[in-house]
Amino acid sequence: MATEDVALAASAEQGILSKPDTHQQSPRSTIVNDFSIQIATVNGSGSQSANSVLLRSIFRMGIPVSGKNLFPSNIAGLPTWYTIRASKDGYVARKKEIDILIAMNAETSKEDMLSLPVGAAAIYEESADLKQFRNDVACYPVPFDKLTADVCPEAKLRKLVKNMIYVGVAAQLLQMDMQAVEAALRKQFAKKVKAADLNWAAVQAGYEYAAANFTKNDPFQLQPMNATEGKIIIDGNAAAALGCIFAGCTVVMWYPITPSSSLVENFIDLAKRYRIGPDGKATFAIVQAEDELAAIGAVLGAGWSGARSMTATSGPGISLMAEFAGLGYYAELPGVIFDVQRTGPSTGMPTRNQQGALLSVAYLSHGDTKHVMLIPGSVRECYEMAMDAFDLAEQLQTPIFVMSDLDLGMNNWMSEPFTYPEKPLNRGKVLSAEDLTRLGGFARYKDVDGDGIGYRTLPGTDHPLAAYFTRGSGHNEKALYTERPDDYVNNMERLSRKFDTARTLVPQAEIVQTGKSKIGLIAFGTSDFATRESRDQLLKEFNLDTDYLRIRAFPFSREIHEFVASHDRVYVIEQNRDAQMLSLLKLDLEAKDIVRLRSIRHFNGLPIDARSITDDLVTQEGI
Amino acid sequence: MATNPVPSAPLEAPRAAAKTNRIGLQVLDYRGGKTTLCAGCGHNAISERIIDAFYEMGVQPERVMKLSGIGCSSKSPAYFMSRSHSFNSVHGRMPSVATGALLGNHTMKALAVSGDGDSASIGIGQFVHLMRRNVPMIYIIEDNGVYGLTKGQFSATADIGSKLKTGVINDLPPIDTCTLAIQLGATFVGRSFSGDKKQLLAMLKAAIAHNGTVLLDVISPCVTFNDHEGSTKSYKYMQEHDEAIDEVGFVPFFQEIDVEYDPGTTINVEMHDGSQMRLRKLHEDFDPTDRVASIAAQLHAHANNEVLTGVFYINTQQPSFTEMLNLVDEPLGTLPDDRVRPGRAVLEEMMQRLM
Ligand SMILES: Cc1ncc(C[n+]2csc(CCOP(=O)(O)OP(=O)(O)O)c2C)c(N)n1
Ligand code: SF4
Ligand SMILES: [Mg+2]
Numbered sequence: 001m002a003t004e005d006v007a008l009a010a011s012a013e014q015g016i017l018s019k020p021d022t023h024q025q026s027p028r029s030t031i032v033n034d035f036s037i038q039i040a041t042v043n044g045s046g047s048q049s050a051n052s053v054l055l056r057s058i059f060r061m062g063i064p065v066s067g068k069n070l071f072p073s074n075i076a077g078l079p080t081w082y083t084i085r086a087s088k089d090g091y092v093a094r095k096k097e098i099d100i101l102i103a104m105n106a107e108t109s110k111e112d113m114l115s116l117p118v119g120a121a122a123i124y125e126e127s128a129d130l131k132q133f134r135n136d137v138a139c140y141p142v143p144f145d146k147l148t149a150d151v152c153p154e155a156k157l158r159k160l161v162k163n164m165i166y167v168g169v170a171a172q173l174l175q176m177d178m179q180a181v182e183a184a185l186r187k188q189f190a191k192k193v194k195a196a197d198l199n200w201a202a203v204q205a206g207y208e209y210a211a212a213n214f215t216k217n218d219p220f221q222l223q224p225m226n227a228t229e230g231k232i233i234i235d236g237n238a239a240a241a242l243g244c245i246f247a248g249c250t251v252v253m254w255y256p257i258t259p260s261s262s263l264v265e266n267f268i269d270l271a272k273r274y275r276i277g278p279d280g281k282a283t284f285a286i287v288q289a290e291d292e293l294a295a296i297g298a299v300l301g302a303g304w305s306g307a308r309s310m311t312a313t314s315g316p317g318i319s320l321m322a323e324f325a326g327l328g329y330y331a332e333l334p335g336v337i338f339d340v341q342r343t344g345p346s347t348g349m350p351t352r353n354q355q356g357a358l359l360s361v362a363y364l365s366h367g368d369t370k371h372v373m374l375i376p377g378s379v380r381e382c383y384e385m386a387m388d389a390f391d392l393a394e395q396l397q398t399p400i401f402v403m404s405d406l407d408l409g410m411n412n413w414m415s416e417p418f419t420y421p422e423k424p425l426n427r428g429k430v431l432s433a434e435d436l437t438r439l440g441g442f443a444r445y446k447d448v449d450g451d452g453i454g455y456r457t458l459p460g461t462d463h464p465l466a467a468y469f470t471r472g473s474g475h476n477e478k479a480l481y482t483e484r485p486d487d488y489v490n491n492m493e494r495l496s497r498k499f500d501t502a503r504t505l506v507p508q509a510e511i512v513q514t515g516k517s518k519i520g521l522i523a524f525g526t527s528d529f530a531t532r533e534s535r536d537q538l539l540k541e542f543n544l545d546t547d548y549l550r551i552r553a554f555p556f557s558r559e560i561h562e563f564v565a566s567h568d569r570v571y572v573i574e575q576n577r578d579a580q581m582l583s584l585l586k587l588d589l590e591a592k593d594i595v596r597l598r599s600i601r602h603f604n605g606l607p608i609d610a611r612s613i614t615d616d617l618v619t620q621e622g623i
Numbered sequence: 624m625a626t627n628p629v630p631s632a633p634l635e636a637p638r639a640a641a642k643t644n645r646i647g648l649q650v651l652d653y654r655g656g657k658t659t660l661c662a663g664c665g666h667n668a669i670s671e672r673i674i675d676a677f678y679e680m681g682v683q684p685e686r687v688m689k690l691s692g693i694g695c696s697s698k699s700p701a702y703f704m705s706r707s708h709s710f711n712s713v714h715g716r717m718p719s720v721a722t723g724a725l726l727g728n729h730t731m732k733a734l735a736v737s738g739d740g741d742s743a744s745i746g747i748g749q750f751v752h753l754m755r756r757n758v759p760m761i762y763i764i765e766d767n768g769v770y771g772l773t774k775g776q777f778s779a780t781a782d783i784g785s786k787l788k789t790g791v792i793n794d795l796p797p798i799d800t801c802t803l804a805i806q807l808g809a810t811f812v813g814r815s816f817s818g819d820k821k822q823l824l825a826m827l828k829a830a831i832a833h834n835g836t837v838l839l840d841v842i843s844p845c846v847t848f849n850d851h852e853g854s855t856k857s858y859k860y861m862q863e864h865d866e867a868i869d870e871v872g873f874v875p876f877f878q879e880i881d882v883e884y885d886p887g888t889t890i891n892v893e894m895h896d897g898s899q900m901r902l903r904k905l906h907e908d909f910d911p912t913d914r915v916a917s918i919a920a921q922l923h924a925h926a927n928n929e930v931l932t933g934v935f936y937i938n939t940q941q942p943s944f945t946e947m948l949n950l951v952d953e954p955l956g957t958l959p960d961d962r963v964r965p966g967r968a969v970l971e972e973m974m975q976r977l978m
Contacts, residue, residue, distance in 0.1 A: 231978070250958065250963060294719035303723075457708075466685060
């Protein structure tokens with residue numbers, strides 16, 4: 001694995017890097033629609049279009065496909081890898097083994113080549129002569145510069161067009177449907193017909209070169225299927241932005257940070273398109289803040305005055321938001337915060353994936369504070385949970401954190417099309433002037449309904465009894481200042497009741513149970529894909545049946561307790577070092593159930609893969 | 624004022640004798656809770672002037688939101704205008720809360736109260752960004768040169784050479800929030816003194832009439848920690864060093880203009896709501912519409928150990944932040960579902976495009 005080898009020498013996977021691929025078949029038998037392609041390039045070389053065309057061509061051939069961009073914190077010059085996985089079985093997690101390498105980065109090409117398993121294939125620049133390093137890999141040397149020069153007279157454009165050559169070479173070697181490739185390419189360039197023509201010429205040049213010069217010497221092949229009909233491709237951030245638009249979000253204040261920026265940037269595009277009236281006036285306000293302290297301050301201020309407000313950030317921003325998050329909890333202010341998680345800390349390896357902010361977000365701030373987290377496990381859930389988050393924020397009158405991650409947020413995923421929300425927006429308990437006249441006033445923090453949630457009024461409510469004074473703690477039911485011990489305790493206990501109400505309102509866990517197994521797996525977010533694949537591996541290779549529960553929110557709903565209680569051993573699978581989800585579960589479970597928990601962790605910056613889970617579990621089970 | 628809706632009838636009919644303002648409310652309707660600040664604290668006097676200004680301008684209290692950070696000063700919104708929603712937020716970061724609150728409902732009048740520590744120390748980042756956005760709100764710094772609530776440490780507005788009770792002398796230059804605000808884009812900037820009822824009231828009324836960021840730095844002595852000999856923020860020091868740059872007069876839009884003014888000595892500013900602010904020049908060559916001259920006047924005053932007060936800068940032409948965002952007329956927060964959630968066809972079109 002080129003990437004792991006180069007970028008993650010110090011990672012936990014060290015030592016098993018060169019483990020031979022046990023599933024390798026002889027070159028003569030074909031492997032259809034079940035392999036991974038890794039394109040090794042240099043950041044800033046403009047390979048995204050080519051990679052996207054490759055991905056979308058496979059999608060158009062009806063083959064389940066996923067793509068992942070592994071990139072450095074850099075604008076241009078450092079190595080970057082794009083992996084595409086075609087999987088007839090619909091597996092979309094990262095595949096640990098690379099089957100086809102497209103080596104476009106001279107600096108890493110030797111290492112990229114050395115890390116391939118036996119029987120892999122490599123497409124590379126002729127002059128790099130990678131064949132000298134491996135005689136057990138199918139080699140396809142291509143004179144990229146010459147081919148590019150022939151189709152692209154304009155020297156300036158060659159750097160970009162060069163990438164399309166490998167699309168053509170790969171298309172020929174994998175026997176791709178060239179109609180699908182052309183359609184994907186033309187869609188990619190949309191109205192830019194001249195650019196599309198030029199790039200298509202490059203694809204053809206690559207195709208023809210491969211046809212004329214190579215004898216196929218590897219087993220990999222793509223054959224049309226019917227598994228992507230009616231599906232969409234979208235990244236999680238774009239999906240979440242769409243959710244925000246349909247949730248009626250009106251106020252956004254944000255501070256750019258990878259991997260969350262594209263969420264807001266997508267929202268800006270959508271809002272400009274769909275939320276400006278015929279008179280040119282906007283039903284939204286988007287402000288680029290001076291920092292995350294201001295971003296969350298504005299979100300809570302807007303929530304206080306009645307708006308559906310959000311911000312998107314990642315770990316470093318979350319850290320800065322800590323004090324305000326606590327105020328939001330105590331002053332009971334709605335607001336939605338997307339945390340698109342990445343590795344910590346601020347410097348070093350900020351553009352890699354991790355589920356590393358669960359503990360810090362769950363208890364973000366000081367005092368007795370705890371927060372509601374929604375954890376999407378697919379692009380579709382990014383869309384749906386964005387909508388849920390705004391409803392829950394106003395229902396529960398508290399900040400809601402949506403815990404996405406870089407892998408989900410920034411990579412392209414296949415999905416069923418999203419469905420239109422059927423329910424109206426749930427704006428929570430807000431009293432109008434008429435209500436106040438009818439009720440003769442209100443007590444902001446009184447638990448009228450027994451669910452821990454009080455009634456609020458919005459600034460501007462035209463009634464002399466509408467106003468109340470908002471501060472953190474130190475208020476009684478009528479929002480008057482107090483430091484009386486009993487008032488403080490009453491309020492804190494009501495907040496606890498509210499958190500219990502949250503348990504019943506947040507998305508419930510998803511459970512796949514055979515009823516036959518003593519072993520349970522728990523995963524969440526982007527660990528889901530690899531976990532599902534690992535379950536199949538365990539069954540097929542070890543005849544081991546497992547039950548599975550996917551957590552979708554914190555606080556934990558009841559069925560999570562029941563799932564743990566009904567299994568002998570429960571493996572909590574997550575992408576961080578310190579078993580953060582397991583820690584949260586420990587705080588919530590009864591002692592007799594805590595002992596059932598085991599941990600599987602993956603935290604080298606790469607998205608988790610099924611093989612790592614299977615290997616770890618088999619070892620722990622002593623199989 | 625422009626943002627004021629047709630006043631609703633007061634719930635209780637006013638007693639015959641009670642004095643009422645133009646919307647039929649008594650000054651009582653603008654009162655707040657009982658103050659818990661020290662007797663004689665400058666902040667209390669400012670609260671009183673705020674009550675007077677909003678009462679006299681006839682602003683419906685329900686149309687006002689009060690925002691503050693943390694400090695003695697930031698507690699004071701609890702002591703005036705209880706019929707207005709209020710938000711006591713976190714230290715130094717009220718500007719963002721206020722910005723968000725106004726984006727949620729830009730039809731409200733926002734009144735922000737902060738301290739010199741809250742704004743010039745921990746909050747300087749948010750302060751400068753608020754100023755450069757020209758967010759439409761009145762921002763009052765109750766400036767005593769110290770952190771009152773944490774018992775009297777120097778703040779970043781303390782003057783060089785100013786002495787604490789303990790004898791500690793400040794040897795760092797002060798941040799002049801007015802100069803900063805003028806440079807960064809606030810459109811109404813001035814300084815006053817909690818002890819100068821007349822000037823402060825006139826400035827507050829003009830502030831209510833303005834649409835854009837109003838920054839008022841009000842020197843407000845802390846009687847407990849910074850009112851002694853050697854302090855440059857004491858009542859005594861102010862009485863000796865207060866140097867008004869202009870005399871602020873104000874004629875609200877609902878009052879007939881019966882006083883003539885001399886264009887040679889007085890600048891008449893037409894405010895957004897039709898009110899008139901009259902600035903009678905006390906310094907020769909002073910022009911409150913000229914930013915460079917305004918900033919120069921501040922620097923000269925510092926050099927002369929004068930505390931310049933009055934309206935320093937006014938610009939009624941610059942669009943406010945919410946105007947620049949080109950928002951719909953109604954508050955964003957309470958728009959009905961069908962105005963904020965696009966229809967089915969939009970989603971279908973999006974899905975088609977992603978296939
Ligand atoms: C993050 C944070 N740090 C420190 C404090 C402690 N603190 C409370 S008030 C205050 C200073 C307030 O000074 P100022 O704004 O000048 O208000 P004053 O009391 O003088 O009116 C400080 C440092 C706090 N509340 N929050
Ligand atoms: S400590 Fe100072 S600032 Fe605080 S209330 Fe007392 S006099 Fe006012
Ligand atoms: Mg102070």
